[in-house]
Structure formats: structure tokens, C-alpha cells
Amino acid sequence: MLGLTDNTTWLDDKSKGDFRIRVSDIERTIWITGISAYPGKLTALYSHFPVMTGSFVANWIESQRALSHRLFSLIADDSSATSESDRRTAYAEYRANSDPSESHYIYHLNSIIVPMSLLFKPMYVYEGTSAMNYAGLGALYAQLQIKMIDTVGVQFNEQRQLVSWMTEGPMARYNAKVNCFFSRESQVSLYAEVKNLQMKNKFDFTRNQERPLIVGFQADGQR
Structure with a gap:
């Protein structure tokens, strides 16, 4: 996970550093x-x-x-x-x-x-x-x-506070990517630099409410 984060271009160095602390902690x-x-x-x-x-x-x-x-x-x-x-x-x-x-x-x-x-x-x-x-x-x-990087996990920083560990720029790009997950046809990846790896939100439609559950992996177009 740290390797993927370090090689990701849409995260700035501050966000990468804070995330590394969170993973290590x-x-x-x-x-x-x-x-x-x-x-x-x-x-x-x-x-x-x-x-x-x-x-x-x-x-x-x-x-x-x-x-x-x-x-x-x-x-x-x-x-x-x-x-x-x-x-x-x-x-x-x-x-x-x-x-x-x-x-x-x-x-x-x-x-x-x-x-x-x-x-x-x-x-x-x-x-x-x-x-x-x-x-x-x-x-x-x-x-x-x-x-740690689903729609709930990004809201807590490395000090366990209810503050996003992403800075403003990366957070906006993250939200844009997450919004694409609502489309079943979307193949957008949080880590687009890694071939054949997509990450999508799965949703629970119980009681007619969309509730993010988990970020999952999809490789080579197969579940």
C-alpha cells in the first residue's frame, strides 16, 4: 500500500507523509x-x-x-x-x-x-x-x-482526529474519483498508474439507502 501511495501522482508530499504515518501507526x-x-x-x-x-x-x-x-x-x-x-x-x-x-x-x-x-x-x-x-x-x-482510504477512512488523520489526512488539492481529486465509483460502468482507479488494478466502492441498498461499505479490488476486469 505504501508503495502504491508513494508512486501516486495525484497525492502531494504532505498527504503521502501523513498517510505513511497513519499506516505505520x-x-x-x-x-x-x-x-x-x-x-x-x-x-x-x-x-x-x-x-x-x-x-x-x-x-x-x-x-x-x-x-x-x-x-x-x-x-x-x-x-x-x-x-x-x-x-x-x-x-x-x-x-x-x-x-x-x-x-x-x-x-x-x-x-x-x-x-x-x-x-x-x-x-x-x-x-x-x-x-x-x-x-x-x-x-x-x-x-x-x-x-484507511475509503470514504470514511480518509476523514481521520494520523493523530486520530476527525480531520482528513489529505490536503485540499488531493482531497478534491479524491472526491472526484470517488464520485466516479457511483457509476457501475466506471473503471476509474485511485491508483491509475498501476495497470489492471481498479478500486471501487461497494454499496448496501438495504432500506433504499446507499451506504459505502468497503473499497474492493478488481483486477483484469474480473471480480
Whole structure:
């Protein structure tokens, strides 16, 4: 994202600098969801949880390893599983209690929150490569982080104030581009310098109201 911003011609240096600060200052929080399905196990689970002192990627990998092994054995004990198949079934049932839609980007706090249950390996790639196991988090993280430049995200500066981080000139050009998103035929890109990449707003027409939800990606003309 920073690379795209640095190479964008319609943003001035002041806006680029403030946005770089905002991206670098983003907070990341892993919260608990679904643990209540196994009461009394939270303390035992935390006793095997690594200290989060490294980079986000390093913390992610270590947490995933610890939770995959520890929770897998806890669920097997709770479910009285006697076979590998039963253990995997219990593990899958626990994962079903979690939902990536519970992940959030909090605009005014510049914070990304994801549920701890996303640290578990998906069953369909249980023996998969690291890329298969961790790609889902990367996609989710990018989807949340991109909200910093949607129609709500641009309204909060790097100091978490309700002030646009764009200066007047770039903000006018941004608004012109965003207005083009209302047309389904529009192929205008916020980053026109990057080939085959368009960014569009998606809208929720519930109750006959247009409400911007998220800025999405469209590559090579395909959704």
C-alpha cells in the first residue's frame, strides 16, 4: 500500500507523509471469540500462548503453532475422542464457532481487530504449506487495512482526529474519483498508474439507502 501511495501522482508530499504515518501507526489486536464453548480451558490455553514481542508476522506464526497444537489436544480431551478422525471432527466443530466477519477495522482508533480463532489451521489445508495456511490472514488483513482510504477512512488523520489526512488539492481529486465509483460502468482507479488494478466502492441498498461499505479490488476486469 505504501508503495502504491508513494508512486501516486495525484497525492502531494504532505498527504503521502501523513498517510505513511497513519499506516505505520496502525494498531493490531487479537481478541477472543468462541472460547466460551469450552469453559474452564482459557487459563490452560493462555499458559501455552507465546509472549507477543516480535513482529506481526512472527507473532502470527508462533501463535498459530501454539494454538494449533494446544487447542487440538484440549478439544480431543473434551470430546472424548478416541481416533484421529474424531479429533479432527472436534477441531472442525470448534473452528465453526469462529467467523472472519468478526474482524474489524476501527476508523477513529486506526486499529485492526481479528479474532484469535483465526490463528487455527483450516481443516482443508491441514497438511498444507505455510503459504496455504497463512494466505487467508494476509487477504483479510489487506481487506481491513484498505479501509484507511475509503470514504470514511480518509476523514481521520494520523493523530486520530476527525480531520482528513489529505490536503485540499488531493482531497478534491479524491472526491472526484470517488464520485466516479457511483457509476457501475466506471473503471476509474485511485491508483491509475498501476495497470489492471481498479478500486471501487461497494454499496448496501438495504432500506433504499446507499451506504459505502468497503473499497474492493478488481483486477483484469474480473471480480
